[in-house]
C-alpha cells in the first residue's frame with residue numbers, strides 16, 4: 178500500500194467521452210478508471226490501439242479534463258495542466274521555427290536567466306545534445322528530435338515524467354538506444370527522475386521500465402489488470418527472470434485479447450470480454466491481406482506459440498495479435514490457448530493460386546457483418562456508387578468506438594484484394610467490383626453455420 182503522503186496523481190472513477198461525429202452522440206472511451214501514481218512508481222499503460230491510453234495519460238497531465246470523475250494532484254483537485262507533470266509526445270511536438278535551445282527553454286521561461294542556462298546545459302548534456310543547441314528541428318534526425326522532446330520535459334524537473342509512446346516513431350536501433358538511456362536515468366539514484374508514466378504497446382518495453390503495468394481493455398477503455406514488476410534496475414532484457422515475466426504477460430494478453438472460439442474450454446472469458454461483446458459489433462482489425470498471408474506462410478504446417486511468431490516476424494506482440502485476430506475472423510487460423518494453428522481452410526488458401534486465394538478470401542469476407550454492411554450500402558445507392566464520406570459516416574454510426582479512417586482503409590485493402598469492391602480515388606467513391614454485383618447480391622444473407630469462420 179502506497180504511503181498516502183507520497184501519492185502524486187490520483188484518479189477516482191474517471192470516465193471520458195468524446196463527441197462522435199457531428200451529432201449529439203458521444204463515445205465512451207474510458208470507463209470508471211481508478212488509479213494512483215505515487216513517488217517512485219514507474220507505470221506502463223499497456224493495451225490495444227484505441228483503448229484510451231493516450232487519453233488517460235493526458236488526463237493525468239491535466240491536458241484533458243475527464244467528463245466524469247475526479248483527478249487529484251498531491252491530494253488537491255487538479256484544475257488545468259498539472260504543475261508537476263511534463264509530457265513527451267510520440268511525434269516530438271517541437272516548434273520547427275525555434276532552435277533546440279528555444280524549444281527546450283519553453284517550459285522554464287518564468288525562471289531567472291542564469292537558472293534557465295544552468296538547467297538547459299544539464300538537460301542537453303543528459304540527452305547528449307550539447308552540440309546542437311542552435312540547430313533547428315529540420316536539421317535533426319528523428320532520434321535527436323525526440324531527445325529534444327525529452328530535454329524539454331526534463332528541464333522542468335517534473336515530479337512525474339509522462340511519455341506517450343515516446344519511441345514508436347523511431348527506427349528500431351534508435352528506439353533501443355533511447356530506451357536504454359531513459360532506463361539508465363531511472364536506475365541512477367543521483368538523477369531526480371524517479372516517477373514516470375508511459376504509454377506503450379510493447380510488452381518488453383513495459384517490463385523494461387515499469388514497477389506496475391496497467392493492462393487496459395478496449396471498448397470502453399477500462400483497467401483489466403494491474404501487474405507489479407519487482408525486478409531491480411537496471412533491467413536486462415535477456416535475463417531469464419525478465420523473459421519469464423514477458424512470457425507470462427504474453428500468455429495473459431493472448432488469453433484476453435484473442436477472440437474466443439465457441440466451445441473452446443482453454444479460452445478464459447473475462448468479464449471485460451463479456452462487456453465488450455455486448456457493446457461492440459465486430460470490426461476487422463486494421464491489418465492488410467499481405468500481413469495475414471505473410472503470417473500464414475510463416476505458420477506453415479506447424480503449430481506455433483504466439484510469442485514465438487512475434488519474434489519470428491520481428492513484430493510487436495500486440496501487432497501480431499491484431500493479424501491473428503483478422504486471420505481467425507476469416508477462419509484461417511485457430512488459437513487454442515497460446516498456440517496458433519492453421520485451419521483446413523487456411524491450408525487450402527496457402528496452397529492455392531492467387532485467383533483462388535482472392536476467391537476464398539472474398540467468400541470469407543462476405544460472411545463478415547462489416548462487409549455485409551458495406552455491400553448493402555453500395556447496393557442501396559441509386560447508381561450503386563457509394564461516396565467515401567457517406568461510408569465514413571455510416572461506419573462511425575455502426576461502430577462508434579472505431580477510428581473510421583483506419584477502418585475504411587482496412588475495408589478498402591481487403592475488398593480490393595478480394596475483388597469485391599473497387600475504389601475511384603478521383604471521385605472518392607466505392608462500387609462493387611465489375612462482375613461481383615451478382616455475387617454480393619447472392620451472398621447478402623449471412624450463412625448461419627459457423628464453418629470456416631464467421632462473424633458473431
Ligand code: ADP
Pocket residue numbers: 195196206224225226227228229230231232233578579580
Ligand atoms: P490509444 O492511445 O489507446 O490508441 P486514444 O486515447 O488515442 O487511444 O483514443 C481512444 C479512442 O478515442 C479512439 O477510438 C479514438 O478514435 C478516440 N479519440 C481520441 N481522441 C479523440 C478526440 N479528440 N475526439 C474524438 N475522439 C477521439
